[in-house]
């Protein structure tokens with residue numbers, strides 16, 4: 001696949017295209033050769049029509065704190081943010097495959113995270129640390145006594161359910177609305193209104209959450225700086241915490257996102273949030289940092305699975 005964009009041909013750099021339950025990423029390895037792109041270059045690369053197309057761009061760097069790596073996160077609008085659960089699982093998988101270790105540490109601007117292997121090489125558990133629940137940690141604009149339910153005045157939205165979110169931070173802000181049907185609201189319309197509501201001075205990721213069975217929650221997410229995504233790992237953490245905190249569920253929940261399920265445990269012993277879910281390598285590629293043109297250079301998991309299946313079939317018929 002070739003994509004031509006204006007600009008001077010420059011250095012070509014390899015990257016990986018990955019996703020966590022469909023929430024997709026362009027991943028650079030900048031541990032040996034630092035990489036700094038402008039917000040405009042990131043937005044151009046993130047464009048699904050003319051660029052690689054992704055929800056977030058992840059740059060893996062050397063960790064000043066001595067962790068296995070530092071993970072830098074940019075939304076596809078070019079904004080830099082501090083947390084991305086699905087990407088943390090993907091980078092954890094890469095670091096564990098590279099090192100052969102079953103536990104790696106990833107430094108982020110939201111703190112040091114630990115990733116653990118599971119019995120499935122493509123499923124990773126990440127300790128996302130403690131949720132932040134105080135109004136000034138979300139943050140919220142004014143002091144709200146109880147972040148379990150905030151009264152918002154939102155003119156163009158006349159449904160009272162969308163006036164009372166819960167608020168949780170996992171190092172990034174989340175507004176959570178309890179609904180009885182996640183499809184009953186046009187999130188592409190109300191999402192941006194809520195994301196940019198003045199009560200969230202740093203914006204917010206917006207989740208519609210429907211508890212449809214004991215400890216089972218269906219969630220749809222409008223992500224800050226992106227829009228609708230197939231999954232959001234920090235939203236899954238935030239919803240699991242908000243539900244347990246309000247005694248709507250237990251501390252172990254399954255969050256059902258459009259892209260698939262994420263297991264959450266808000267651990268009683270240390271208040272940490274454990275998140276377990278899948279990862280996928282879609283393909284290897286190379287991009288020209290001047291023109292931002294890119295081309296695929298290697299396989300992903302699906303290609304590996306297909307060739308393994310073909311070998312098995314060939315072997316069986318031999």
Ligand SMILES: N[C@H](CCC[C@H](N)C(=O)O)C(=O)O
Nearest residue numbers: 084085086172224232233234
């Ligand atoms: N859009 C989010 C960052 C990515 C979060 C999401 N992709 C995840 O898996 O947690 C924000 O601006 O805070």
